[in-house]
Amino acid sequence: MYDDAKVQAFSDWHDLLVSSEDQMSAQEQYDELLRLADYFREKGIIDLDERQALIAVATVAYARAVGTEI
Template identity: 50%
Template sequence: MYEDRKEHALQAWEKLLEKPESHMNAQEQHEELVRLADEYFDEGFIDGDERAALLGRAARAYANVVEGADDSLIDPAQ
C-alpha cells in the first residue's frame, strides 16, 4: 500500500514536471513541484536525498524555461 502511494505520488510529480497544467506559468509550476516534494518528504514518501533530487530537477527545469524565455527576448537583428 505504502509503495503504491509513493509510486502514484512520484508519477504525479513527473507528470507535472513534463507537462504543467495549462493555466500554470513556469514560476507556478516550479512552486508546485517544490511544494509537492516537501509534502512527499513530510509524509515520509521520500527521504532527504530523494527530496533533494526532486528539488534539483525542478530547479533545472525552471532555469531552462527562464533561459529560453530570455533568449526569445533577444532581437537577432541587433
C-alpha cells in the first residue's frame, strides 16, 4: 500500500508532467521531472523501478513535445 509521501510524490510529479508548456519549455519540464524522480529516490519515497518508470514516461512526453521519435 502507498503511504502519503508516495501518493503526494506521484501527484506532484504528474501535475508537472501535464502542466502547460506556457510555464516552462519542454526541456525545462523534462529536466525538472528527472530531478524530481531522482529526489524522490534519494529520499526513499520511491524505489529504483519506480524511478525508472517515471524517467521512461518523462522521456516519451519530452519526445512528443519536441516532435522526435525515441
